[in-house]
Amino acid sequence: MPSINTDHLAPNITPTGHLLAVPQTDAPPVPEDIALGHAFHAGAGHGLLYLGSTVIGRALPPAWGWWRDFAMRYVTALCTTATDGDISVIEPDARNIERLIDDAPPMTGAEYLTPEVLATLWGEIDNALRLELASTGGSLQAFLRSRHPTWNLVGRVHFNLAENRKDPDAPFAFLATYTARVSAHGKTQHQPLSRSLEEFSGARNKAQLLSLLVPVQRAAERCDWVRAMLESREIYHPLRWTPTEAWHLLQDLPALEAAGIIVRLPGTWTAGRPARPNITASVGTKPPSLVGTDALLDFNLAVSLEGEPLSLAEVRKLLKGADGLQWIRGRWIEVDTRKLGRILQRFEDLGQAAQSGLPLNDALRLLAGASDGGTEAPEEHDWAQVVAGPWLADTLENLRxxxxxxxxxxxxxxxxxxxxxxxxxxxxxxxxxxxxxxxxxxxxxxxxxxxxxxxxxxxxxxxxxxxxxxxxxxxxxxxxxxxxxxxxxxxxxxxxxxxxxxxxxxxxxxxxxxxxxxxxxxxxxxxxxxxxxxxxxxxxxxxxxxxxxxxxxxxxxxxxxxxxxxxxxxxxxxxxxxxxxxxxxxxxxxxxxxxxxxxxxxxxxxxxxxxxxxxxxxxxxxxxxxxxxxxxxxxxxxADLPEKTELKAWCHLSPVQAALYERAVQDLAAALDGAEGIERKGIVLSYLMRFKQICNHPSQWLGDAAWRPEASGKFARLRELVDVIVAKQEKVLVFTQFRETTEPLAAFLGSLFGREGLILHGGTPVSKRRELVRQFQEDELTPFFVLSLKAGGAGLNLTAASHVIHFDRWWNPAVENQATDRAFRIGQRRNVLVHKFVCRGTVEDRIDQLIETKQQLVKDVLEGGAELLLTEMSNRELLDLVRLDIHRAQET
Structure with a gap:
């Protein structure tokens, strides 16, 4: 078994939608003082609450950083909706959740990441918050402050900006307010911040006033204009503002919100901000003349304002103006002349280079925001966009x-x-x-x-x-x-x-x-x-x-x-x-x-x-x-799948297996010469067993205890199958009729899964079997169960498995089906894949053909024991059955 550094934990979403922190050898390390293992040991909700409330501002691997972002959305929603002593039920924003999923970094089980899974985990964070808060006996405000000073429920001061078109010299008005109380109808009531000086006057209420002003103090530390208003006490009065002063507030929105201040902007501004000129590049308006990566797409450039095209003269005027707020077409718009000019120049250069057409790969990268490393997308998204023209949009929609x-x-x-x-x-x-x-x-x-x-x-x-x-x-x-x-x-x-x-x-x-x-x-x-x-x-x-x-x-x-x-x-x-x-x-x-x-x-x-x-x-x-x-x-x-699907897993023989098998055929021919009666039956049965053992692994026949994986074609095929099963985090039952094969199989599987599984054979105490079954059914991290066919082929309920592997064949369909039904039975809610291992060009291959063709051999005798019937074959028939087809057996 490989050793795993428990400091290297990675998030793991299981097929059932659970989030685990699992040791992973190649996972990037998390700082030692961040106790992820301890937090997630209490459950996903507690682990996420720890990430989202405590591990703020720390460098984390991308996958953990993404989960922190998710958890912080919960804590943020908590801060903006909860009042002291009352934590209402918070619902996640569905649109934001879908966008968050789109931005998820690679991680194990990412394919199981759905809005439903995140909604469940959101509820688990909520439950964890209530449990941990109850255990402290304190207030929510104190609890969040103990986790990180950023979370502070007193941050309910509002900075309000409004247009005042009647005053051409100062066309904006500013007023600071605070949430004074909640009405009987559940509506928040705002008061000018100056009223707080009256409401919280007196020594007894001084602490409340200081607490209320904490966000303003934090904002003053980050914004010079806030500090100046606070020192001059202008913050307590309505103010006439110029476009430049309003622009300062817009630039500092992130800092104000991080400080805990809620900013309210004019209601006429779409999406809470003034309009911005938008540069739009469209690609693929018409079908290209060529197909494949040789396709060249048309490229078109336009500048618009809230969907209305701007003339070239208007664009030049904007670029010559000052940064900040400019008045155009009867409205205030936000202009960053340097950014706007840089984006426009980049798109114009692209258009110039694409006069004969834009290569398909370049167009697709541009459209996805993946050109120039994708770094322009977050910064410039509100200023520019690349859109698919009608032909390309229809094509991509059809593909998606x-x-x-x-x-x-x-x-x-x-x-x-x-x-x-x-x-x-x-x-x-x-x-x-x-x-x-x-x-x-x-x-x-x-x-x-x-x-x-x-x-x-x-x-x-x-x-x-x-x-x-x-x-x-x-x-x-x-x-x-x-x-x-x-x-x-x-x-x-x-x-x-x-x-x-x-x-x-x-x-x-x-x-x-x-x-x-x-x-x-x-x-x-x-x-x-x-x-x-x-x-x-x-x-x-x-x-x-x-x-x-x-x-x-x-x-x-x-x-x-x-x-x-x-x-x-x-x-x-x-x-x-x-x-x-x-x-x-x-x-x-x-x-x-x-x-x-x-x-x-x-x-x-x-x-x-x-x-x-x-x-x-x-x-x-x-x-x-x-x-x-x-x-x-x-x-x-x-709903459209059969309950179980049976597949043949064809295996080759390694050179060592092929040599041992060929020698066994020669030895059988010599042993049969002159043998009769019971002696002949014993020879046939012993050689059939030898052929099965050689097909499994040379060490099973040689008894050398080496069990090198590369010496067996079946082990190679098992590796191919398990690689997919591991990636899917699914569970597998592996049946063998040989007790001596169970331990080597389990050791090999453990090296592939990176964790131990279970073994059950005739020597397993009856009292232990129920515990093994319970562990396999309930523990999501127990990936495989190796069972001997006689001990595990009946009476067990192992519906947690999605795969059943018959490592060697019993040559009796009824017995194999009974073993398969350990996974496929009442209570199974997944499609079960049954993989039957067969070595090509060997006796396993030919008996499988007999079973498939349902010859009289199978119908009359095989289900009662194939070996007994084979002992009745003539020497020529028997040797023809077991002979080695070396070309079929050693495919590479």
Whole structure:
């Protein structure tokens, strides 16, 4: 098990929507004096309250900083709504919550972040506040002040600014007021601040007066003009103000609000501020003449005031005027001449460079606010905006909401009925393919990414004259799945498996364009792609990568080779949430959308700037149209899923396994020579056991206790599956019929999950089994349960699992189904994926074929015990059953 530094805590949203602080080896450190672990140990509400009320002004990693921002919104709302002795129920602002989610940085479980989850956590903060406040026995004001001096309920002084158009020399009026009391109708009553001197006169009320004026004192420390008004006592009187004085107040709004003063501006000002001239750049008004990243979009520039266009003369007049408030078109507007001029110049330079058209990637970065590192978005958002023209806006809307796309049908050539969400996926992929843009289909495992791709290929074959062949690159263990699914569901596709286990190497070497023109779909593995560099010289219709997390390491040789592929459009398929790790996201998008996220160095700098600003919205906005991710828990998906889905997990043999297996076949042939009766049955049964053990792991047969993961193809396949399960924070049951396999499996799984799981076998005391089941069902951090088939195959309720893995086959469907039903039974509310491990080219493969074809062998005898029937085979039949097909067994 890897050691984890408990000082490195990271936020973790579980599939059930709980927020945990979990040790994570690669998490950025939190300052030692910030006791996150202790706070979250009491519950998410207490942890968030600690973050939002106490850890103010401290440098935090982006993910924790984002949660602090969320919690501070609760405390802020508390300060502005609560009165002493009365804490009303505070509801979060739905629109602000949705914007906050858009800006969330990458973190584990970010895909489970929804308004409903945040609303629940908001309620948990509220409950924690009430509990902690009750335990102090003091006032809310004292409680918040003890957490951090920023939180102070006495900050109810108002600075009021109003227009006074009858006075041309001083067209503004200022008055400081305070909230005196709340009426019987629940309305706050304001009084001029001067009245506070009368209301709180006398020594007994002096403390209340001083408390009321604390926010003003704090503001005076930050704003010279407030200090001057306080010292001259002008703050207690109505004042005539010039535009310059009003402008000072507008500039210092953040400082005043931070001090606890509420500022009220003229009601005629939209959104509480004077209007600002707005520079609007629109891209993509008309369809481009080209498609893909070669597309060049039109670029148009305009300056407007509250939607009304300004003439060039008016813009020049504004730029020549003074900073602050200027009078134009019968209203006061806010002008920052330097900022306005700089933005206008930048957009004019862009327009000049884009006279022949703006490259699509540049337009998309600009639109997302991700150009120049995305740093201009927070600062200049109110002064400038980039909008999508009609064509680009419609296209992006279709990509973000593919449910509304025109339906495209694969027709009868697809021998399956697509589910509604799969139809949506095909429509989305079809649109991007027609635009020759990349796509990342990131549906949960088991939702049918394969059949969506097959349907797309059928549509393209039917609609495009002389379509180019498409290429799929996948882990070797998945080639058989793709080939069998294509044969089953899309027999009209002409498929070539470009792998020596299926197609002779010399045939692959001699492939020419004429032969490829007769092929629709080429399937190969990452390893085979490295050995066939000629594939990179072909321009494919689609280049598809399955299990795209395999190219998350940009420096890996197979990643570099995959990115050399030429295609009209590229598609990445993955079951993991790609946005949760920035480096993985960049590498996958460097394949699907080369250049969109810049170079690795550019992207690293961009990410740092986003993290520093706490503003990840530009990145999410940039990639969102090209990622389609549906969760098994989505309401419109779960209702349409079968209760359980059974999948074959094909495994190869390592060189050591292949050598041991081949020798065992030879030894069996020699042992059978002349053997008869009971002796022969014993030989057959012992060798069948030996074959199973070798297929599991060489150490199981050799008894050397080494159990090196790289020595077993099943361990390699288990790693591939668990990588996705870990990323999804799901739970898994792993069944084996061998007790001696349970401990090594649990050790290997523990290294993959980063935490321990559970084991149950025949030696587990009966008294302990109930506690193991309870822990697996209730503890969200217990990720796996390894069970021997006899001990764990019946009588247990383990519905917390989303996956069931049969590491080795019992060769008895009834027994396997009974074990599967430990997870799939009454009380299960999730789709269960059942993975059955089978080593190709071995006895496991051939018996699986017998089970699938439901031959008389299975019907009559197999369910009663396959081994007994196999002992009755002739020597020739038996050796043919167990022989090793080395090409199928050692796919790479």
């Amino acid at each position: 909401q593919p449910e509304g796309l025109a339906r495209v049908e694969p027709g009868p050539e697809l021998r399956a009925q697509l589910r509604p969400y799969q139809h949506v996926g095909v429509q989305w992929l079809y649109l991007l393919s027609r635009l020759e843009l990349g796509a990342c289909l990131a549906d949960d495992m088991g939702l049918g990414k394969t059949i969506q791709i097959l349907a797309l290929l059928l549509i393209l074959k039917r609609e495009e004259p002389n379509p180019r062949p498409s290429l799929l690159v996948a882990p070797a263990s998945l080639l058989a799945n793709w080939a069998s699914e294509a044969e089953r569901f899309a027999p009209g596709l002409r498929v070539l498996v470009a792998h020596p286990s299926v197609t002779p190497a010399e045939t692959l070497r001699d492939l020419d364009k004429a032969q490829l023109a007769q092929i629709d779909f080429v399937i190969t593995s990452f390893g085979a792609l490295l050995r066939q560099p000629e594939l990179e010289a072909i321009r494919w219709r689609l280049a598809i990568v399955d299990e795209a997390q395999a190219i998350k390491n940009p420096g890996a040789r197979q990643t570099r080779q995959v990115k050399k592929l030429q295609a009209q459009a590229r598609i990445a398929l993955t079951g993991t949430p790609v946005e949760n790790r920035l480096a993985d996201l960049w590498s996958i998008f460097d394949f699907t959308h080369p250049g969109l996220l810049g170079s690795a160095k550019d992207f690293a700098g961009f990410s740092r700037r986003l993290a520093k600003a706490g503003h990840f919205g530009p990145l999410r906005s940039l990639v969102r149209p090209y990622i389609l991710r549906r969760l098994k828990t989505d309401r419109n998906v779960i």
